[in-house]
Amino acid sequence: MAALSAWFWSERFWLPHNVTWADLADPAPGLEYPKAGHLLAALPLALVIFSVRIFFERFIASFCAQSLHLQPGVGRRAQPNAVLEKVYTSITKSPDSRHLDGLSKQLDWDVRKIQRWFRHRRNQDKPSTHTKFCESMWRLTFYLCIFIYGFRFLLQSPWMWDTRHCWYGYPYQVLTPGLYHYYVIELAFYCSLMFSQFSDIKRKDFVIMFIHHLATVGLISFSYVNNMVRVGSLVMCVHDSSDFLLEAAKLANYAKYQRLCDFLFIVFSVAFFLTRLIIYPIWVLNSTMFESWDIVGPFPSWWVFNILLLVLQVLHIIWSYLISRIAVKAMLRGKVCNDVRSDIESSSEEDTPTEGLKTPAHSPKGENGENGTNGHCAASKAQAQHRNSW
Template sequence: MATAAAGLLGLLWGWLWSERFWLPQNVSWADLEGPGDGYGYPRAQHIFSVFPVAAGIFSVRLLFERFIAKPCALHVGIEDSGPYQAQPNAILEKVFISITKYPDKKRLEGLSKQLDWDVRKIQCWFRHRRNQDKPPTLTKFCESMWRFTFYLCIFCYGIRFLWLSPWFWDIRQCWHGYPFQPLSRGLYYYYIMELAFYWSLMFSQFTDIKRKDFLIMFMHHLVTIGLITFSYINNMVRVGTLIMCLHDASDFLLEAAKLANYAKYQRLCDTLFVIFSAVFMLMIPFCQFNFSILFYFCQ
């Protein structure tokens, strides 16, 4: 049984990393084992350095939210208090948890007779109890401010790095000499930090506020990690840096719009969201153009 499982895993691994699929003709993975220049070529073992970096990023986040984001939230008028607490009542709590959070008229009348409360008072209790489960705005502000800060910082780093890179000014350079494109120190740091950040989001999603789009965001982080990892291992890092930088530009604008919304700066929120939408739409033709060039060079 163990031998069969190992053989199946070997076939799957061989299919996943098929040289015919990932690399141009007459190029093998062994060709990328050479020294190259600087940091050599990207290798799969480099990915393991991501996990301690991700743990460090998560630790920095905890300090940032407590000592920087929270004071900023209080400064813009976001209260450090949760929603109104519902009056403790065992019967209503049992109905709320086990039966319904939105009792109908018949159930309200039955509870009114049982507790000797007015129907209006019971309705208020359920409303307060529902609000009690909603995450406080202060927590949402701190989470968004952390993401905004990281996306802005990594975007600035990306622009500074790409400004001196030839493929920033001529996109065709992304595929010039592919896959024999040496890995520089700046490119290595850029990729590792991006990948580590998304791994930290993957971990922290289980401790952050549980939102309705939890599963969608989990799949988003998983796909993003997969794309960054695969593009690194098969040395598509040049085009990868351009796409990551463009994504970061739209992401920090989106988080900025959320911050403005939490702080009730509605006009600023609307303006930032319009700019975010425009930047996000730019990514579609850019990605299509790069994939068409990739297809051309891999013929």
């Protein structure tokens, strides 16, 4: 175990040439450099954030949703039937013609009646608009608060205005309380997402998003351990800048404020393109790749950090392309709303109509003339392509 620890914390990997961990001992009373042990504070804080979220969604967000006439629960429920319930939970949620014929003979029900039962039963498992509203309102609140905090902190930091200050004196850069709190809160939030994912709306991309959150936690921790926190704070601020706009657009969509949803989605798209395709590469990548090379020089963890940031830029380009496609299609239709259910907004099982006459693919109305469950703002579709993070 000691040999493994020594290998993992090798100074030749983590630190520039001729720098040791002993050199990064606290320089003076009341002053210190980032240490891996500091990150342990994020774990209990993540539990606190998770508890705050439960309280917020249950009392504050739920009250706001109900004031907008978004009631919890589902609409029409399937009538109790032990046979169909056993098939639904143990065999299939969308029976094919062979199962339908067998159930029709066993229950002496019309096939269309059985199809209708399964459709209602699937709808029971789908999250209500009320639930999705509460989740989005929590994310909007956190993203907006952490962005304001980080932006205000960076306004007072010299590296906000001259990124070369990220590397002057590196790695002997004292950790300030504001920077420490910014990092630990961000890390704790993404840890809390890993906890809450098991109680959130069940989505088809559960495993992918869990790996995503794990990678985000890893990258934040990585930059903290080798004291690249100054440039790391810039990366976090750039990514936080558009998160709350997407959530705001989704809230407007759930509340059926279509024009507001359209406007917020456009603002989100512009902010995303500016921050991810212009500010991030010109401001951040230029500093991590070229300014740091001139001032500090490369070393193993420097290469790893820059490769990860370049991979992130590739994802930005892919997300931007997908979001632009959504925006163009929306504008051609004259509105930002479409009827394509996103992976992010759907539950683990899609509600594929199995009756003879299917709902038109682009119809905004479902059965009985009510709003169909597939009507989502393009903001929801965009989030399927983009989870803002590192």
